[in-house]
Amino acid sequence: MNQETWAETVNRKIRARENAAHKPLFTFSLQYDPAKKGGGWWVPLLSIASALLLCAMFIWANGMNPFTVYAKMAKGAFGSSFGISETLVKAIPLLLCGLGVAVAYRISVWNIGAEGQLIAGAIAATAVTVYWPDLPGALYIPVMVAAGIAAGAVWGLLTALPRTYFGVNELITSLMLNYVALLLLDYFVFGPWRDPEGFNFPGTPIFSLDQQLMTFSGTRLHYGLIFALAAVVLFSLLYSKSRWGYEMKLLGANPLAAKYAGISVNRHILLVMLISGGLAGLAGMSEVSGVSHRLMYGISPGYGYTAIIVAWLAKLNPWWMIVTSLFVGGLIVGGYSVQTIGLPSSMSLMLQGAILICLIGGEMLGKYRLVRRGGSGK
């Protein structure tokens, strides 16, 4: 028989493993912590940092100095009053759409159709100018705002109704409706609404001054900014102070408890998709009326999708969304400015994608905690 008792054998093995693992590299390990619910405020910051790092490698592989490129981008976006106003112009639709998707995400309704809802709003606002050319001047903006919000809301409803009545997954319908809206846009700008004097350019005639949102003196920055900021204030007030806000909070925390309290989940899904679509529709209206002053081909460079990043970077918090929409808006503007040093403007798309990936990864890793091996652990 072995002279060692079995307990000694086991102890020896454990000690051997311990010693083998005593190199500094292995003194930390990740452990899943079921009590943790994602990471804290540091996750967005860390994911931005790691995305910059990741993309730096690509830039470097292209034979450029990442620092010069990033500095150039930052300067393009925030370094001049022109840059800042352009960044703000981009931030307006991002903020509106970001708020829209955040409302839905808070109760786990995965609306990724902000792009389509934005286009629907843009089309409806333009329809007002096309079909009612003789309205009294002061009426145009309010009517166009109403039309934009209504159209976006209807587009959201197209996703919400199948979801509530037949259980159709909203991810799929909202995504598919983006393409429907896009094709509808193409139909109008290439077809019936095309400017006869526009040299075949796929777009409507330029809006009259009454149909345009006012701009802040000397810049392209328009009064849509006020819509967006008002939406932030309204969102946060309703959320923290109203009955609806309480119901939303409860639905987000525990849908079963909400049902038990007599709250209709389906009614809330409908409502949330109306709000979500309405905000995106307003963004569409402010784009045609405030920026391009006409409906045209490619009216949105993917604001509806980019808004998803804006919403998650802010962890669905409306106030933080002001910051993140400016950041992402700056990224887009900065992307244009690197073209002068020979990089494509898709630089900013690459960065956006990298940020989203790092963000999702960071949220997941946030459910784990770092444990020191050896010693007592934490």
Next chain:
Amino acid sequence: MNHVVKRFGDVVANDRVDFSVARGEIHALLGENGAGKSTVMSLLSGIYRADSGELFVHGERVRIRSPRDAMQLGIGMVHQNFRLVATLTALDNIILGEKKQPWRGASWKRKKAKEISELCEQYGLQFPIDAPVWQLSVGEQQRVEIVKTLYRGADIILLDEPTSVLTPSEAERLFMTLRELKQSGKTIVITTHKLKEVMAAADRISVMRKGRMIASLDRKDTNAKELAELMVGRALNDAGEVPAGQAGAAIMAVQEMTVLADHGYRALNGISFEVKEGEIIGVAGVAGNGQKELAEAIAGLRSWASGTMTCLGERMEGASIRRRIDKGISLIPEDRMKSGLAGSLGLVDNLMLKSYRGNERFRMGVLRNKDNERWAAQLIDRFDVRTPSLTVPVRGLSGGNQQKLLLAREIDQKPKLMVAVHPTQGLDVGATESVHQMLLDLRDSSAGVLLISEDLDEVMRLSDRILVLYGGNIVGELSKTEIDKDRIGRMMAGIGDSEEAAR
């Protein structure tokens, strides 16, 4: 285990605990919720590591740093919530962790199947080994877990709250199995807070209270009363008789209620009964005989197939959940964290769950934060909910405090009819006593209570009338004076009075 200390943040879960188990005995670790029993188990099975102190197995000092270490030392753990993959078969679950065999061919699997069936045979643990785990009953799943530990060579088997998920008959069977394991030289440690089980099954008993080991006793030298006192730390006045309620006018009448279960079969088969004000109606029955569906159908969480419900002169069987709440129907749900409370929200938000539509919580549609906090603080005080603050997530409260919070909210609504499902499940003696008192006070304020519980002692003690459910039918109705445990037990098993007479 010697002088073992484990802290979680500021909370000392185990304070210099000494604990020893002799080979080949069934040892019960007894204590209220939060006394530190599960922490001891987790330290032994390598899930947590002790902050200080020493562990010995068979006289050797050991360090258990992971479940794998524990397994190598022959310590196996059966968790309260089973660690099984629902879509895999029992067999696959058992051999899942096997690392030595990279290729799992048919013949290897047949060999393993044979090996495992022999193991099952040896200890009398029956379950279909080729069926996917989700098809197995809870008792069978537990047996899979036990065989899993045995298969991995466990000598010492730890079971955390093994009976909390079992029906009484399944629990009986589990204890038979444990005795058999003991016969073959295995050592068993169970944690529980049910005194009856301890007295029935354990050889030796260790009592914990507030993170400290209070006493270690032989079963022969003690009795249930002494254990209860040790556990709670104060002399219990004997449960005693509860004065009967003063039944008044009918609050709710149910006629020919038929309700379908999730899978489409009839869970309730045209039952009729009445609840009067000032009485507690107990519903007894073995789990799965329609109790869950009964509670849900009354609260409006489940639709009725047919039948009528009249509540204070109004037909309610098709009413929305919200209308029922407004009418004064309150439900204490079976699983408080699943549907009764929102775990990530604070106490104030959870207390508002039923009353947020009223003008007391909102002024002109605006949340009255200060008033609500004052109101919440006063409720928490009145119902003795212990919490560090009003804003901590309720997930972090102990089970007893969660339940008291839930009852505080429901009782504050002044319900006319309360449906309470397993209101004291998983609660310690002290919390159970307060919940019982709350139900009795509610009854005395002339509300009706429908008490649905698997704890027959609880039903018999509190109820003014008892309905026995079996197979979706009411098979018996007894008034307080007729209550007789044996008779109810027979009814619960589906042996009616008439059959009895015929025998």
